[in-house]
Amino acid sequence: MILSEDESMRERLCDLEKKVLSQGEELACLRSTLADVLRRIAALEIAKPQANHRPSPGNSPRENTGLRYRNARDTPNGREPVRRVQSSTPTSLPHRRGVHYQSTGSLHSDSPSSSSVSPPQTPLMRQSPTNPAPRTIPTPTNLNKRWSSTGDFSNQHQTSGGMVPAHSSSRLSAKSLFNLHMKGHTQNNHHHVKHGCVEYNEEEGSLRMYLRGRPVVLYAPSNLVDTYDVAKVAAPPQQRLKLEWAYGYRGKDCRNNLYLLPTGEMVYFVAAVVVLYNVEEQTQRHYLGHNDDVKCLAVHPNRMTLASGQACGHDGRAHIRVWDSVSLSTIAVVGLGEINASVACLTFSKTDGGTYLCAIDDANEHNISIWDWQRSDKGVKITETKCSVDTVVGCEWHPLDKGSIVTCGKGHISFWSLDQSGALYKRLGVFASREKPKYVTCLAFTHTGDVLSGDSNGNIIIWGRGTNSIAKMVLKIHDGPIFCLCVLKDGSIVSGGGKDGVIKQLDNNLEPTGYETRIAGHLGGVRTVAQGRGPQLLVGSTKNCILSGSFDLGFSDVVLGHTSEVWALAAHPSLQQFVTAGWDSILQLWDSMSRTVVWSKDIGEEGQSACFSPDGQSIVVGCSTGKWLHVDADSREILTSHTDGSEPIQVVSFSPNCEMLALGSRDNNIYIYQLGTSAGKYSRIGRCTGHSSFITHLDWSMDSQYLRSNSGDYEVLYWSPSVCRQITQPSKMRDVEWASQTCTLSFTSIGAWPEGADGTDVNASAAAGGLLATGDDWGKVKLYSWPTIQPKSVCHNYGGHSSHVTNVTFLADESRLISAGGRDTSVLQWRIV
Numbered sequence: 001m002i003l004s005e006d007e008s009m010r011e012r013l014c015d016l017e018k019k020v021l022s023q024g025e026e027l028a029c030l031r032s033t034l035a036d037v038l039r040r041i042a043a044l045e046i047a048k049p050q051a052n053h054r055p056s057p058g059n060s061p062r063e064n065t066g067l068r069y070r071n072a073r074d075t076p077n078g079r080e081p082v083r084r085v086q087s088s089t090p091t092s093l094p095h096r097r098g099v100h101y102q103s104t105g106s107l108h109s110d111s112p113s114s115s116s117v118s119p120p121q122t123p124l125m126r127q128s129p130t131n132p133a134p135r136t137i138p139t140p141t142n143l144n145k146r147w148s149s150t151g152d153f154s155n156q157h158q159t160s161g162g163m164v165p166a167h168s169s170s171r172l173s174a175k176s177l178f179n180l181h182m183k184g185h186t187q188n189n190h191h192h193v194k195h196g197c198v199e200y201n202e203e204e205g206s207l208r209m210y211l212r213g214r215p216v217v218l219y220a221p222s223n224l225v226d227t228y229d230v231a232k233v234a235a236p237p238q239q240r241l242k243l244e245w246a247y248g249y250r251g252k253d254c255r256n257n258l259y260l261l262p263t264g265e266m267v268y269f270v271a272a273v274v275v276l277y278n279v280e281e282q283t284q285r286h287y288l289g290h291n292d293d294v295k296c297l298a299v300h301p302n303r304m305t306l307a308s309g310q311a312c313g314h315d316g317r318a319h320i321r322v323w324d325s326v327s328l329s330t331i332a333v334v335g336l337g338e339i340n341a342s343v344a345c346l347t348f349s350k351t352d353g354g355t356y357l358c359a360i361d362d363a364n365e366h367n368i369s370i371w372d373w374q375r376s377d378k379g380v381k382i383t384e385t386k387c388s389v390d391t392v393v394g395c396e397w398h399p400l401d402k403g404s405i406v407t408c409g410k411g412h413i414s415f416w417s418l419d420q421s422g423a424l425y426k427r428l429g430v431f432a433s434r435e436k437p438k439y440v441t442c443l444a445f446t447h448t449g450d451v452l453s454g455d456s457n458g459n460i461i462i463w464g465r466g467t468n469s470i471a472k473m474v475l476k477i478h479d480g481p482i483f484c485l486c487v488l489k490d491g492s493i494v495s496g497g498g499k500d501g502v503i504k505q506l507d508n509n510l511e512p513t514g515y516e517t518r519i520a521g522h523l524g525g526v527r528t529v530a531q532g533r534g535p536q537l538l539v540g541s542t543k544n545c546i547l548s549g550s551f552d553l554g555f556s557d558v559v560l561g562h563t564s565e566v567w568a569l570a571a572h573p574s575l576q577q578f579v580t581a582g583w584d585s586i587l588q589l590w591d592s593m594s595r596t597v598v599w600s601k602d603i604g605e606e607g608q609s610a611c612f613s614p615d616g617q618s619i620v621v622g623c624s625t626g627k628w629l630h631v632d633a634d635s636r637e638i639l640t641s642h643t644d645g646s647e648p649i650q651v652v653s654f655s656p657n658c659e660m661l662a663l664g665s666r667d668n669n670i671y672i673y674q675l676g677t678s679a680g681k682y683s684r685i686g687r688c689t690g691h692s693s694f695i696t697h698l699d700w701s702m703d704s705q706y707l708r709s710n711s712g713d714y715e716v717l718y719w720s721p722s723v724c725r726q727i728t729q730p731s732k733m734r735d736v737e738w739a740s741q742t743c744t745l746s747f748t749s750i751g752a753w754p755e756g757a758d759g760t761d762v763n764a765s766a767a768a769g770g771l772l773a774t775g776d777d778w779g780k781v782k783l784y785s786w787p788t789i790q791p792k793s794v795c796h797n798y799g800g801h802s803s804h805v806t807n808v809t810f811l812a813d814e815s816r817l818i819s820a821g822g823r824d825t826s827v828l829q830w831r832i833v
Helices: 002-047 747-752
Strands: 121-127 134-140 192-195 198-201 206-211 214-219 241-247 266-270 273-278 283-287 294-299 305-310 318-324 330-339 343-348 356-361 367-372 380-386 392-397 404-409 412-418 424-428 440-445 451-455 460-463 470-474 482-487 493-497 502-506 512-518 526-531 537-541 546-550 554-559 566-571 577-582 586-591 596-602 607-612 618-623 627-632 638-643 649-654 660-665 670-675 682-688 695-700 707-711 716-720 725-727 762-768 771-776 781-785 796-798 805-810 816-821 827-832
Touching (some): 214 716, 214 747, 241 283, 241 796, 266 294, 273 294, 305 343, 318 343, 318 356, 404 440, 412 440, 493 526, 502 526, 566 618, 566 805, 566 816, 577 607, 586 607, 607 649, 627 649, 638 682, 649 695, 660 695, 747 781, 771 816
Parallel strands (some): 294 343, 482 526, 566 607, 762 805
Antiparallel strands (some): 121 134, 192 198, 241 827, 266 273, 273 283, 294 305, 305 318, 343 356, 367 380, 392 404, 412 424, 451 460, 460 470, 482 493, 502 512, 526 537, 577 586, 586 596, 607 618, 618 627, 627 638, 649 660, 660 670, 670 682, 695 707, 707 716, 762 771, 771 781, 781 796, 805 816, 816 827
């Protein structure tokens, strides 16, 4: 009788737990409905026209972009005060409280991790010494706001009298214009005007800049020789960039990073962007709080608060950000300066409503730490201890047992208990006489509280609730490792194979239900599985793809991406499309309007560079082996292939008249081909030799008569491609109009180089519609006014990439910019606003 009563009690307890879970889901649905309403209201408010924010027609940033300074020797102590008279026109931007994180619902998409937001400018009235009438020049609306620029502007402080003495925290840094002898103000009227690392020769009209001590001489156009002032500061453009779409997904080496939110959005990450993607509405929102690779993701029990952990960024500090999925605002920044390595795993506590956050880092000891993230905006560490000397790949907080945490990884599964004093106690899982797997790869929990684990042998093990011993073991569910386990609402279990690509459904007793499917081989293995709406499942693959579907209807891809470094990027000359290629040997054509892949092709070679022909019918892809391919843009067929040397083809470019093709190689040569009358027919004219380092960029002249090139040792050379001869007098090329602006070293892009640059900082540039965009080694996309001829040029600065930005290009209608990451494998689409 006692045994019968105990069994009855356990059954009633299980029923109560199920009711609690179902009621919790109902509450989450109510919260999600409210969250979706709030999100839509916020989107409508942001979409209202900002009539009061339009700049005055007379205050264009192109007018009077220079600032006038007196000679430093004309003032006491050799220092120069700068008088500022604040305009009575108030700024149109509201004052922001705290840190503001941008999303697709915000007009300004400057990266919140950067201190380089450049607001619209308020006119400033200044009186010219030669003209008593005041003139208007652009200046920042907030003198205490830092501007991002190559001039390294520091914080500004305005005194009550409007004077900014040089010995105080001035608007310019120590390397600023205060220490320079300006044009027309030197006593001896020298012909060389120095400006930091730049020297301007007035007689020759040449600008000399130094990269790692090596001089680079650039010639000003004839119409600027007499009027050029090297000391002017160029204003940033009125246009800005707004992240519109993030292509790609990180499933290659990250786990448990795909979830469905109650708002109907999938949440996942790529590079430094956490993406909230509504497949039905075809919209994306982005959380841009991180400044380096996002490595893990956790969803709070309320299913609206998220936590994401990142790697050590350029500032060397890994941390966790807790944020709201509706407003995309940051709630807390946890572990900044306390987490020594990348955050590998994250999980919220379940039984107490998500009060605590458990994190495991990638340090040698793989430390496990518990944080009370709600106690302050930085969180409070409760405890920290060593987790395992071996790799840890999974961490989950028990959904029913308070203070119980399970971790797994190489050769182990551990059961942790957090007591009232904040101490952690560990018990290792006991495999006894059973074969110990090399890796315990994933975790899940049944509705009764038992722990499920999948391993590298393809087995699923049930660990009894509250114990560290095996209750049941099912062998060889998959051929190869099991990368994920997902317990559905009905109690059934879905497992995903990382090698065989098979998705299987099992009942709550781990018996096969007969539902099984295999994803396409080119999409990789199964990395993670999450429950979608109704019977739908969301599947993340090991080749950075996301699929959606069901066992009955099958699965289709909704997100595609590259799996290795992306270098090749080219825009279609007339359509809103672009191609990318990378070291994964995949060439893909994307449509920027539908935000989908038009077609994808395995070219069998690592892609290094690409370009469209002027008619858009052909694509040329330069490969890392010295081979280059001619691909038909419509049929995807490789029409012909050639090989020039054994080094990578760094850059390829058609002449504007579509009669010649230039290929810049890492073997220091530029190969010139003549196009034949039939498609795919090329005959080599010769090669241009003269560079002492590898070719980095090429530009054709508008009339297709000339070619300019940059190299790895900062040379700027000019060529006559029809005869493959170098033009030895670059001063004769000062007035040539160029069809593109991919050469980062040119007179019209001089302002993109920061002081002290080593020559490799700026990787790519592109110009269109009065704008110059660059991509650099710090994962930043920068936007300048073009031509960028002033050494001090202020820019707008945008984050999102977590690796070096390898390429940038404007689309045909100049309404969007595309940027390609290197090792982060991402492609970001920016809208110009």
